[in-house]
Amino acid sequence: MSSNRCAVCKYFRRRCPSNCIFSPHFPPNNPQRFTCVHRIYGASNIGKMLEELAMEDRAIAVETLYYEAKCRVQDPVYGCAGLIPWLQQELNIAQSELAKTRAQIALVSANYVAFQLNGVDDDPSSSWFS
Amino acid sequence: MSSNRCAVCKYFRRRCPSNCIFSPHFPPNNPQRFTCVHRIYGASNIGKMLEELAMEDRAIAVETLYYEAKCRVQDPVYGCAGLIPWLQQELNIAQSELAKTRAQIALVSANYVAFQLNGVDDDPSSSWFS
Numbered sequence: 001m002s003s004n005r006c007a008v009c010k011y012f013r014r015r016c017p018s019n020c021i022f023s024p025h026f027p028p029n030n031p032q033r034f035t036c037v038h039r040i041y042g043a044s045n046i047g048k049m050l051e052e053l054a055m056e057d058r059a060i061a062v063e064t065l066y067y068e069a070k071c072r073v074q075d076p077v078y079g080c081a082g083l084i085p086w087l088q089q090e091l092n093i094a095q096s097e098l099a100k101t102r103a104q105i106a107l108v109s110a111n112y113v114a115f116q117l118n119g120v121d122d123d124p125s126s127s128w129f130s
Numbered sequence: 131m132s133s134n135r136c137a138v139c140k141y142f143r144r145r146c147p148s149n150c151i152f153s154p155h156f157p158p159n160n161p162q163r164f165t166c167v168h169r170i171y172g173a174s175n176i177g178k179m180l181e182e183l184a185m186e187d188r189a190i191a192v193e194t195l196y197y198e199a200k201c202r203v204q205d206p207v208y209g210c211a212g213l214i215p216w217l218q219q220e221l222n223i224a225q226s227e228l229a230k231t232r233a234q235i236a237l238v239s240a241n242y243v244a245f246q247l248n249g250v251d252d253d254p255s256s257s258w259f260s
Contacts, residue, residue, distance in 0.1 A: 039175075040171065040175065040179075041170065041171055041172070041175065042171070042172045042174070042175050044172070045169075045170065045171065045172050045175075049170075049202075049206060052206060053206060053207065057206075057207045060207050060208065061206060061207045061208075064207070064208050064209050064211035064212060065209070067211045068198060068209060068210070068211050072179075076179060076182060076183060076187075076191060077183065077187045077190050077191045077194070078190065078191075078194050079194050079195070079198060080198070080210065080211060080214065081194035081197045081198050081210060082194060083214055084210065084213055084214065084217065087214065087217040087218060087221060088217060090221055091217060091220055091221045091224060094221060094224035094225050094228055095224050097228055098224055098227055098228045098231060101228060101231045101232060101235065102231060104235065105231065105234065105235060105238075108235075108238065
């Protein structure tokens with residue numbers, strides 16, 4: 001019976017009840033997963049958070065809590081929150097470059113059409129790819 | 131004296147010592163800030179995390195912990211970790227669109243040069259802006 005205890009009950013050296021709230025998410029063969037979230041949130045807070053969630057949401061919640069806890073252990077100052085402004089900045093740069101490049105294409109296209117229709121520019125290439 | 135207690139010591143109705151680890155980061159006029167991180171991490175874990183950090187890193191750590199806690203309160207399943215794959219996906223989309231658009235420009239440019247030099251294509255526009 002004791003070999004079936006989840007990682008949390010094993011950690012606290014207690015019996016693992018059949019309705020243990022941790023058991024589906026903290027298997028005994030991965031004690032490091034619990035150690036990590038326990039270090040950041042504490043077992044009691046994790047239990048409380050799981051209790052407040054619907055059964056079908058708990059697995060995702062444990063995954064995201066574990067992800068955030070791992071990031072916090074690796075980077076105790078910024079945690080995973082440090083990634084968000086960096087990603088937002090990279091996204092802004094890429095989107096603004098894309099808008100600029102699309103505007104250049106629209107200009108090239110417009111110049112080419114004007115050149116074909118009216119011959120208004122003897123050397124349209126001078127402005128096309130500048 | 132009691133009016134100078136930090137939000138944490140006020141919450142626990144205890145004297146706020148002059149070297150209180152929470153005091154610089156949890157002013158008494160913003161009790162909600164502490165309530166939020168306390169709900170997710172617990173005061174004891176926050177204290178432990180702060181103790182392990184250099185003085186100059188603690189303010190940023192509290193900011194990022196508060197940010198993550200707010201996200202977890204708002205979205206108990208995904209927390210702020212849910213934002214990261216979304217931002218990464220948006221960044222991948224924007225970067226791949228940018229690469230495609232730049233490749234189109236390079237093709238247009240090459241076709242135009244070939245057209246000017248050799249007249250190899252009577253109607254280069256057919257492939258330029260497709």
